[in-house]
Amino acid sequence: MTKYFTEEGSVEAVNARMRGEVEPRLKEIMACLVKHLHEFAKETELTQEEWDIGIEFLTKTGQICSEERQEYILLSDVLGFSMLVDAINNRRPAGATENTVFGPFHVADAPIREMGECISLDGKGELCLYEGRVVDLHGEPIKGACVDAWSDNAEGFYDVQQPDIQPKWNNRGRFITGADGVYKFVGIKPVSYPIPDDGPVGKMLGQIGRHPYRPAHMHFMVTAPNFQTIVTHTFVGDDEYINDDTVFGVKETLVAPFEHIKDETEWRCPFDFVMVEKKD
Ligand code: BEZ
Ligand code: FE
Secondary structure: OOOOOOOOOHHHHHHOOOOOOOOHHHHHHHHHHHHHHHHHHHHHOOOHHHHHHHHHHHHHHHHOOOOOOOHHHHHHHHOOHHHHHHHHHOOOOOOOOOOOOOOOOOOOOOOEOOOOOEOOOOOOOOEEEEEEEEEEOOOOEOOOOEEEEEOOOOOOOOHHHOOOOOOOOOOEEEEEOOOOOEEEEEEEOOOOEEOOOOOHHHHHHHHOOOOOEEOOEEEEEEEOOOEOOEEEEEEEOOOOOOOOOOOOOOOHHHEEOOEEOOOOOOEEEEOOEEEOEOOO
C-alpha cells in the first residue's frame, strides 16, 4: 500500500517503508531515530536556511575526520551523548568505581612499567604519586589487574598531539597488580586543557557561548579477567573547570584528593579502583 507523505503523517510514511525482514533491533533504532528527528523539525519549525546550515555543519564535521581526528566523537562528547550512552551501559552497584568518557587520546599497548616507575618523560610539570589498590566489591585485592594510565603534559597536550615535540609514550604506562592489588606510579599533576577546537565542533561551541575546556584529570582504564572494564579519570578538585567540564565527564566520586606532600614528589593522589564481576 502506498502511503503519501504529509506533515502530520511524516513519521509513519517513512517508517512504513522498512520491510518486515529488517533485523528487529535495527528496525527499532531506525524507527525511533526517524520519530525524534521529525519531532525536532516540527517542534522548532525548522526553516530551510537553518537545515542548510545543519547539512553544511555535518559535511564539515565529516570532512575534518581522519585517522588522527574524530570530530563526530567530539560532537557526541560536547552534546553529553557520549556520557549518556556510557551511563546507560555501565550501571554499577554503589561502591563500584564509576566510568567516565574515554576520550580520543588513548593509545593501546603502552609500555608495561614496574610499580613506582615514572611515566613523565619530558621533565615538565609537578610530579605526583598515584597509588591505591584494585579491589572487588568486598574489598578483596585483585591480582593481575592492568592499570593503564595516560594524561596530558604540563602544557596541556597529549604526546600524540605533539609527536615531534614530546617523547613517545610521554605520560602513559601500564601497571600490573600483584597479590596485594596495589598499583603505584609517578606521573604529573595534570592540567586543564581545551579539547581540539579548531574545527566545526569548536566553532559551534563558540556560537552557543561555551568554552572547550576540560578540568585536569588522569585517565585510567582498569582491566582484569572476569571483571567489567573500568574506563575513568581522577579529577583535580580545585580546578577552575571542575563544575564546567565541556564533555560532562566529572562525577562526584571521581574527584580525587591531590595532596601536597613535597616528598620525592610534590603531590600524592590516593585512589582505589573497585571492580564489578562480569555477569555470565
Ligand atoms: C580527553 O579527556 O582526553 C577528551 C575527552 C573528550 C574529548 C576530548 C578529549
Ligand atoms: Fe583527557
